[in-house]
Amino acid sequence: MNETIFDRITLLVNKLCNGKNTELASITGVNEANIRNYRNGVMPKADFLEKIVRNFDINPDWLLTGEGSMLRTDEKTNNTPIAHHTEDPHEGIPLLPVDAMAGAFTGEQQVLEYECERYVVPAFKGADFLIPVKGVSMHPRFSSGDIVACKRLSMDNVFFQWNKVYVIDTDQGPLIKRLKPGSDKEHVLVVSDNTAYDPFELAISSIYHLALVIGVIRLE
Numbered sequence: 766m767n768e769t770i771f772d773r774i775t776l777l778v779n780k781l782c783n784g785k786n787t788e789l790a791s792i793t794g795v796n797e798a799n800i801r802n803y804r805n806g807v808m809p810k811a812d813f814l815e816k817i818v819r820n821f822d823i824n825p826d827w828l829l830t831g832e833g834s835m836l837r838t839d840e841k842t843n844n845t846p847i848a849h850h851t852e853d854p855h856e857g858i859p860l861l862p863v864d865a866m867a868g869a870f871t872g873e874q875q876v877l878e879y880e881c882e883r884y885v886v887p888a889f890k891g892a893d894f895l896i897p898v899k900g901v902s903m904h905p906r907f908s909s910g911d912i913v914a915c916k917r918l919s920m921d922n923v924f925f926q927w928n929k930v931y932v933i934d935t936d937q938g939p940l941i942k943r944l945k946p947g948s949d950k951e952h953v954l955v956v957s958d959n960t961a962y963d964p965f966e967l968a969i970s971s972i973y974h975l976a977l978v979i980g981v982i983r984l985e
Contacts, residue, residue: 775804781821791946792820792927821928848884848982857883860895889914889980902957903941915976934974
């Protein structure tokens with residue numbers, strides 16, 4: 766357990782903001798000098814703590830007291846919902862192959878019925894589709910073979926929840942990545958949880974479709 770809230774803010778900066786106060790300042794809209802003060806023993810304001818919880822999906826109990834996991838998604842993972850297979854084409858959530866992703870984003874019915882297995886996951890009734898994780902770029906949050914539940918989002922006036930994990934449909938194919946503010950309003954920073962993979966900027970105009978990852982599932 767980290768002893769003080771100042772220690773926990775420092776840990777958040779180091780783990781989620783590449784050790785940069787400026788990155789946390791950009792995401793929360795708080796002056797970088799204030800963040801330095803919060804790390805050095807000045808009691809943070811309530812609205813700053815609220816912005817941290819909202820933008821990083823931080824467990825508020827951990828932030829305030831040090832109890833529990835740092836991220837709310839970590840606590841969900843510790844009690845990962847179990848999915849069970851169904852043969853009913855009108856029940857459950859479709860598990861899509863990667864080559865059907867573009868259709869999944871647009872909601873084309875013929876793609877959703879493209880030889881998809883379906884799974885009932887009561888915890889994720891709002892999910893539109895499931896996809897398998899491949900590779901290690903999002904390790905340790907997601908491992909190759911995990912299944913993520915996704916909710917389609919409209920690209921019209923899209924509101925990015927910074928530091929959340931998205932599935933983004935690009936000319937490089939579908940990517941499962943964390944999104945952070947880019948160098949300007951026309952770009953986003955695409956970040957892997959695995960630090961062996963460097964972040965890169967992507968023009969918002971080159972994102973064809975977008976889905977929010979709302980949970981991880983391990984199949985029985």
